[in-house]
Amino acid sequence: MSSRTGHFSLARFMQTPDSLPKPKRPWSVTWLTLGVLTFTGMHISRLVQSIVFWEILKDRLTFLSPAYLAITGLFWGLVGLPIIYGLFTGKPWASRALLFASLGYAGYYWADRLSLAGSPFKTTNQFFAIGATTTILLLIQWIRTRPKVQAFFGETND
Numbered sequence: 760m761s762s763r764t765g766h767f768s769l770a771r772f773m774q775t776p777d778s779l780p781k782p783k784r785p786w787s788v789t790w791l792t793l794g795v796l797t798f799t800g801m802h803i804s805r806l807v808q809s810i811v812f813w814e815i816l817k818d819r820l821t822f823l824s825p826a827y828l829a830i831t832g833l834f835w836g837l838v839g840l841p842i843i844y845g846l847f848t849g850k851p852w853a854s855r856a857l858l859f860a861s862l863g864y865a866g867y868y869w870a871d872r873l874s875l876a877g878s879p880f881k882t883t884n885q886f887f888a889i890g891a892t893t894t895i896l897l898l899i900q901w902i903r904t905r906p907k908v909q910a911f912f913g914e915t916n917d
Contacts, residue, residue, distance in 0.1 A: 788908055795857065799835070809825045809832060810825075822875070838860050851912055865895075
């Protein structure tokens with residue numbers, strides 16, 4: 760009997776979850792991937808620029824070493840690369856890796872900002888930064904919980 764008519768098909772019945780076609784990548788995952796690609800590119804650029812301008816940075820940065828800029832650029836660049844791959848290809852671990860990396864980066868960003876800025880409200884854009892951090896984390900979590908996104912990553916809603 761043909762599967763086109765809606766009747767039983769032995770070939771369709773024998774498909775394993777691994778052989779089923781993968782759902783199409785949702786637009787929101789594409790946008791997340793582009794965001795992580797941008798983030799990763801900025802940090803790889805930070806690494807390269809800190810190496811290229813090492814001497815200038817060493818002379819001008821009295822409170823920070825160019826090594827700090829290079830190491831953190833390398834670290835966050837290396838964190839982003841597998842996440843880009845996983846998001847783009849729909850690997851089951853990618854959604855959770857993005858969540859942990861974004862929470863880790865938010866923690867790093869605020870620890871770095873508060874330790875380098877001194878007083879937490881010393882800068883004029885402090886409230887904007889709080890709002891932006893919160894909005895980005897909530898947006899990532901909201902996208903991750905959409906049914907089409909969970910299906911793309913092979914997650915179930917049990």
